Structure formats: structure tokens, C-alpha cells
Amino acid sequence: MKRVLRKQKPLYMLSLTFCIIGILALLTTLWKTSSQVFSSADPFSTFLSLLWIEEIVIINVVTFKLIYLVAFGDIMLILGVILWLLSRQWLVVPGKTVCYQCPFCKKKWKSTGDKALVHCPYCNQLVHPKIAEK
Ligand SMILES: [Zn+2]
Missing domain, CATH: 1.10.287 (Helix Hairpins)
Incomplete structure (x- = not known):
């Protein structure tokens, strides 16, 4: 936001x-x-x-x-x-909602954009998220 x-x-x-x-x-x-x-x-x-x-x-x-x-x-x-x-x-x-994919556990989640580093909500690794196709 x-x-x-x-x-x-x-x-x-x-x-x-x-x-x-x-x-x-x-x-x-x-x-x-x-x-x-x-x-x-x-x-x-x-x-x-x-x-x-x-x-x-x-x-x-x-x-x-x-x-x-x-x-x-x-x-x-x-x-x-x-x-x-x-x-x-x-x-x-509101930031644009994008779909992220964790490179470790391959799970996807939605969040607002403009983030270089995020914690994966599933495996809690600090990752450079890959923006996945919706
Ligand atoms: Zn993960």
C-alpha cells in the first residue's frame, strides 16, 4: 500500500x-x-x-x-x-497484486507487487520470488 x-x-x-x-x-x-x-x-x-x-x-x-x-x-x-x-x-x-512462486518449494501465492525479497509463506525462506503467470 x-x-x-x-x-x-x-x-x-x-x-x-x-x-x-x-x-x-x-x-x-x-x-x-x-x-x-x-x-x-x-x-x-x-x-x-x-x-x-x-x-x-x-x-x-x-x-x-x-x-x-x-x-x-x-x-x-x-x-x-x-x-x-x-x-x-x-x-x-494498492499495489498491483501479482502471483509469486517460491523457487524452493514451488508453491505459489498472491501478494502486492514491488518487492525484491519476500519470505515464502510456506517454507519461510527469504527468496527472490519468481513472478508466476496468473
Ligand atoms: Zn517456499
């Missing part, structure tokens, strides 16, 4: 996109509030109140409060991380 880490490309790309959108949304919020936050005596509460007051206008059509942008950015980041975790899958790949 082999364990193989397989990245699911489309899901991985989607998770990356979500993370980038989330980070951009949060950076936009910081950039919109930074001048007032840094000039304030109480940056944290200023930041929080600005989230509810400041509005962001997108192409003169959509207007929404910064708090929604922060919520949106957080959701995007969380979704991105979840998708990233989902995109990484450990797959158990």
Missing part, C-alpha cells in the same frame, strides 16, 4: 482565489480606515466604529459598509482554507 498526496488542481486554484479575494477585501478595509485610525488616540475602537460608518463605493453602483467588506473577506479566507484542506487528499493506492 502506498500513500500518495494528490492535489486537486481546480479546487486548489479556487481556494487560492478565495484567499486572495479575502486578503484584498481586508487590505482594502485597512487602507480605507488607516489614515483615521493612525491619527486617533484609540485606534482599535476608531477602527471598529469606522467599520460601521465608512462606506465603500464600487463603480458608483454598489455601496456597502466596510463591516460587510470585513465579513466578506473573513468568509472568503475561511472558505479558501477549507477548500485548500479539501484539495489535499491522501489516496491509498
Whole structure:
């Protein structure tokens, strides 16, 4: 049995996109509030109140409060991380089953492939197994 880490490309790309959108949304919020936050005596509460007051206008059509942008950015980041975790899958790949034959006792048995040396299950000799026809 082999364990193989397989990245699911489309899901991985989607998770990356979500993370980038989330980070951009949060950076936009910081950039919109930074001048007032840094000039304030109480940056944290200023930041929080600005989230509810400041509005962001997108192409003169959509207007929404910064708090929604922060919520949106957080959701995007969380979704991105979840998708990233989902995109990484450990797959158990069973080896190919082959039929071995012991050169000493001539008995045959089935096992998974890729072995150079095996113990014969019948006579317990360490053998280079001969791969027999099925
Ligand atoms: Zn044997």
C-alpha cells in the first residue's frame, strides 16, 4: 500500500482565489480606515466604529459598509482554507497484486507487487520470488 498526496488542481486554484479575494477585501478595509485610525488616540475602537460608518463605493453602483467588506473577506479566507484542506487528499493506492512462486518449494501465492525479497509463506525462506503467470 502506498500513500500518495494528490492535489486537486481546480479546487486548489479556487481556494487560492478565495484567499486572495479575502486578503484584498481586508487590505482594502485597512487602507480605507488607516489614515483615521493612525491619527486617533484609540485606534482599535476608531477602527471598529469606522467599520460601521465608512462606506465603500464600487463603480458608483454598489455601496456597502466596510463591516460587510470585513465579513466578506473573513468568509472568503475561511472558505479558501477549507477548500485548500479539501484539495489535499491522501489516496491509498494498492499495489498491483501479482502471483509469486517460491523457487524452493514451488508453491505459489498472491501478494502486492514491488518487492525484491519476500519470505515464502510456506517454507519461510527469504527468496527472490519468481513472478508466476496468473
Ligand atoms: Zn517456499
